[in-house]
Amino acid sequence: MAMDIRTSNLTTPVTVAEYLFTRLHQIGIRSAKLKWVGSVNELNAAYAADGYARIKGIGALITTFGIGELSALNGVAGAYSEHIPLVHIVGCPSTISQRNGMLLHHTLGNGDFHVFTNMSASISCEQAKLLNPAEIASQIDHALKECWVKSRPVYLWLPTDMVEKKVEGERLKTPVDLVEPKNDPEREDYVVDVVLKYLHAAKNPIILVDACAIRHRVLGEVQDLIDKTEIPVFVTPMGKGAFNESSPNYGGVYAGSGSHPDVAALVEGSDLVLSIGSLKSDFNTSGFSYRTSQLNTIDFHSTHCQVRYSEYPGVKMRGVLRKIADRVDVLKLSKSPMAKVENQVAQNMDDSKTITQAWFWPRLGEYLREGDIVVTETGTPNFGIWETKFPPGVTGVTQVFWGSIGWAVGAAQGAALGARDAAQDKRTILFVGDGSFQLTAQEVSTMIRHGLRVTVFLINNDGFTIERWIHGMDEAYNDISMWNYTAIPAAFGASEKQASSFVIKTKEELEKLLTDKTFNEAKGLQFVEVFMPREDAPRGLKITTEISARNIARTE
Structure with a gap:
């Protein structure tokens, strides 16, 4: 075999795969070098990488080309929309297969291997097709810097025959320059x-x-x-x-x-x-x-x-x-006096046993503790959390702008993994509606497999309450099937030691749970199904959806 003159003079040859994963590890993506996470599908993986990035600073996911990357695009687009630094690595057919236009699976059958890359162009701040070993190392470094500085996703296209090619490993001794250019x-x-x-x-x-x-x-x-x-x-x-x-x-x-x-x-x-x-x-x-x-x-x-x-x-x-x-x-400077912000639990207490949105969110503010990671789903949680005063050091993880229903389940998995990789003993607490949960419930399986410390509060209000307030309080398209939610951890293989489940229907039951010492320690997966009235919604949601419905319906 003839020597490749492009790599024959390398001081410290390393494979492209080793170079890429070492660089990811150097910039803070610890999972990249240590373990395979293995989300149950590509969409959930993108959501999880998004949640991981919000805790660790940057995240990454790997998919196959075409069928895999298209499944992840919704999650990557959300990261672009919300300014999340995400590295999307796409494994694609070899350069020889592409050059010969082979009729491979996962393609459209037209010989165009770049069609999916083009689809990602508008939701990435940098694309790098890793085709030439002499350029690959610098391409990777440049893409990672763009990802960090611009806080947006980047796309790396890696053909199978490039994975084992050799690049200059000496570069790894110098960290990627992630410093933002200074102003004039x-x-x-x-x-x-x-x-x-x-x-x-x-x-x-x-x-x-x-x-x-x-x-x-x-x-x-x-x-x-x-x-x-x-x-x-x-x-x-x-x-x-x-x-x-x-x-x-x-x-x-x-x-x-x-x-x-x-x-x-x-x-x-x-x-x-x-x-x-x-x-x-x-x-x-x-x-x-x-x-x-x-x-x-x-x-x-x-x-x-x-x-x-x-x-x-x-x-x-x-x-x-x-x-x-x-x-x-x-x-x-002149300064105005400030009123003290409090969790208004007593102010929102009523005589009924029913758990209301108005009472629930301030009460959760007293349950939270310093350093918690709080993940809220599109729908009632994203609006209810406005009424929750956080203790110091709480990290709020929301997707208010992109608003992809089901995002928070995957994001909670990624956030919990990010906390673990950062060696932080933090509780990750997820608030998700029953409708949203049904879109991405499988990611609970990944939480169990990795033994993540996640407490799930599933709000069972019989369907898509936020959509009821926007379009159709009683329309069938806002209804869902009633699942046996608390059986899900066991169905996904969790033992009694790995997960615990609770059904909460009254204020008294919730109060008892929130003050339980073992529950507050949150050592593993805890799944709490909280029942609330179907048409009840946080104050902010009611106001926002009324205005939003008018904006969406505008004709001029």
Whole structure:
């Protein structure tokens, strides 16, 4: 066999597979080097990789081409939509098979092996076809940097005959450069000066923290700014968990018309809103119902800043926030008094035994403890959690923008695995509706197989309650079959030591469970079926769906 001159001069030859998996491990994807997770299908795997990335910082999944990657596309698209760094590795037929146009399984039979890659082009910030061993290492490094810096999925196309090809292993001694490019100093300083001028002049400024502050990793800069200025802080639904809700500076969740009236009054009465990482989707704003003026708003984004009506392209928020925190004159600041945010359990207590949405979510706030991971599903949980005050260090995991029903079950598996890989002894707590659960219930099997520490609160309200409020309270398409939900762990092979199940129908039963020592320790899988009325919904959901239904139905 002739020597391949492209790889003959390598100092430390390693296979492409070894290079790729080592790089993934180096950037924090610990599962990549240590074990095969093996979700039950590709869609759930994409959801799980999304949840893993929200805990560990970045995630990855591997699928076969065509039939596998198409099954995962919904989950990858959600990661793109919500700014989640995800590495999608697609194993495809050999370069020789492709060149010969062979009629292989999983293809469309037209000889086009790139059709599926093209489908992923719009939901990835970088695509790398790993075809030339001399270029593969640099392609991988570049794609991983783009994934991290842009906080969006990337697509790696790996033919079977490239897996064992040799690349330069010496490169592995130098970590991938994941540092975000800095702003031009003069432009950055100018924006900082403009922001400080308005901040020093404001009478009642507030800070509003949104999703992209989390996704683009500026929470450290935000925290330093808040520590120094003590300006009142609010979060959006997608920003929940970004700030310590036990802080005296915390004012609550702002979601336009869906906010508590006191919260809305403080935010909308402010003469300067420092909006950090905003993602103003319909459900994140209660149907675009913000009553704040751009004239009183400064927006900080990962690609630009906007001060009132003046936009500064290319001036990214990280450097600007850092300098504002360093240079702000606290003696020139005005601050408004803050009302204390509490879990309003007593205020939402009634005389019935029935578990209501209004009572349930504040009560869960007293059950949660420092460091928990809280995963909420599209539907009533994503809106109910607005009413839950988090203890310090709680990580909120939601998919408010993309809103793929069933996402949270896979995401909870990934989040729990991420916590374990980070050597963090944390509870992962999933809140999911019965309708949503039926889409991805199989991922409970993966939780059991890996012995993950997950507590599932399944809200049994007899169907798709959020859809009932949007379109058709009594329509058949919002009904589902009634499953024996608490039998599912056993059906998926869990022993009594691996999983425990509970059926909860009254406030008293839930109260007893939430105060049980063993339940709070949450050593394995715990499955709790909580019954609630079919038409009951969180306050924020009712308001948002009413506005959303009008927006969807608009004809002009």
